[in-house]
Amino acid sequence: MRIAVAGGTGTLGRHVVDALQAAGHEPVSLNRSSGADLVRGDGLADLLRGADAVVDASSVSSTSAKASVAFFGAVTRNLLRAEREAGVAHHVAVSIVGAAKVRANYYAGKALQEELVMAEEGGWSLLRATQFHEFAAQLVEHGKVGPFQVVPTMRSQPIAAAEVAAELAAIAAGEPAGLVPDLAGPREERMADLVRRYLAARGRGGRVLEVPVPGAWGRGMRDGSLLPDAGARLGKQTFDEWLGDVAPGRAGAA
Numbered sequence: 001m002r003i004a005v006a007g008g009t010g011t012l013g014r015h016v017v018d019a020l021q022a023a024g025h026e027p028v029s030l031n032r033s034s035g036a037d038l039v040r041g042d043g044l045a046d047l048l049r050g051a052d053a054v055v056d057a058s059s060v061s062s063t064s065a066k067a068s069v070a071f072f073g074a075v076t077r078n079l080l081r082a083e084r085e086a087g088v089a090h091h092v093a094v095s096i097v098g099a100a101k102v103r104a105n106y107y108a109g110k111a112l113q114e115e116l117v118m119a120e121e122g123g124w125s126l127l128r129a130t131q132f133h134e135f136a137a138q139l140v141e142h143g144k145v146g147p148f149q150v151v152p153t154m155r156s157q158p159i160a161a162a163e164v165a166a167e168l169a170a171i172a173a174g175e176p177a178g179l180v181p182d183l184a185g186p187r188e189e190r191m192a193d194l195v196r197r198y199l200a201a202r203g204r205g206g207r208v209l210e211v212p213v214p215g216a217w218g219r220g221m222r223d224g225s226l227l228p229d230a231g232a233r234l235g236k237q238t239f240d241e242w243l244g245d246v247a248p249g250r251a252g253a254a
């Protein structure tokens with residue numbers, strides 16, 4: 001099958017492209033260097049020609065609710081419109097466990113994305129996953145303040161992006177399934193500990209400062225809102241196994 005991956009160059013998207021290739025499908029990445037601007041809606045018609053499904057693994061690197069709502073609103077509307085015009089039968093979206101409940105900052109955009117997808121009469125699947133193991137690396141890239149590594153107080157049950165990607169690839173190859181059961185990692189972790197272990201494994205210095213983020217966003221991170229409930233399926237690879245597997249120099253980009 002020809003399956004487009006919006007954000008096929010990102011942390012998750014690269015694994016979705018690999019998983020699709022491994023399963024014998026033909027992945028097509030929709031990202032800026034492949035000629036698609038998802039926010040403006042440019043270049044989608046050409047790249048979606050002949051596609052059977054779209055996996056949306058795009059994201060914006062911002063914690064602002066305004067930026068996140070603008071990004072996920074525009075991208076989701078543009079993709080759904082372009083898919084309708086190109087006759088693509090299946091839209092696969094990925095969201096975050098608890099994001100729609102917390103609905104603040106970045107999660108406000110995810111909540112809107114979920115609503116837009118679920119408002120469609122059919123032809124969609126939506127998977128909510130917990131933070132990726134790679135999220136610790138993403139925090140390191142963005143949370144350096146002088147000699148400190150600032151990390152929010154956060155309870156999480158992280159999962160390898162590759163496991164989420166394998167699930168998305170399988171969903172995309174099947175019939176539209178609506179809201180599917182959540183996917184989480186094998187065990188609960190504290191984000192500051194993950195960042196400490198990540199930095200130690202990379203041989204990088206810097207003291208980790210765990211900071212409670214104010215407001216609804218920070219409360220959601222601390223109070224267990226982002227943890228899976230009893231109905232969730234659990235992935236296999238622990239954070240430490242993932243750290244051991246990621247070749248030196250790759251975890252930052254993993």
Ligand SMILES: NC(=O)c1ccc[n+]([C@@H]2O[C@H](COP(=O)([O-])OP(=O)(O)OC[C@H]3O[C@@H](n4cnc5c(N)ncnc54)[C@H](OP(=O)(O)O)[C@@H]3O)[C@@H](O)[C@H]2O)c1
Nearest residue numbers: 007009010011012031032037038039057058059131132135
């Ligand atoms: N990270 C996590 O822990 C986590 C956990 C659960 C769910 N999720 C969800 O998983 C999805 C992917 O997250 P991620 O962390 O993998 O994202 P990411 O690494 O930041 O990748 C973002 C992707 O979006 C593309 N993109 C951004 N703006 C674009 C634009 N205007 N036009 C075209 N492409 C654009 C980028 O491609 P170019 O820059 O090459 O254009 C890149 O491929 C998101 O929906 C996120 O909410 C993430």
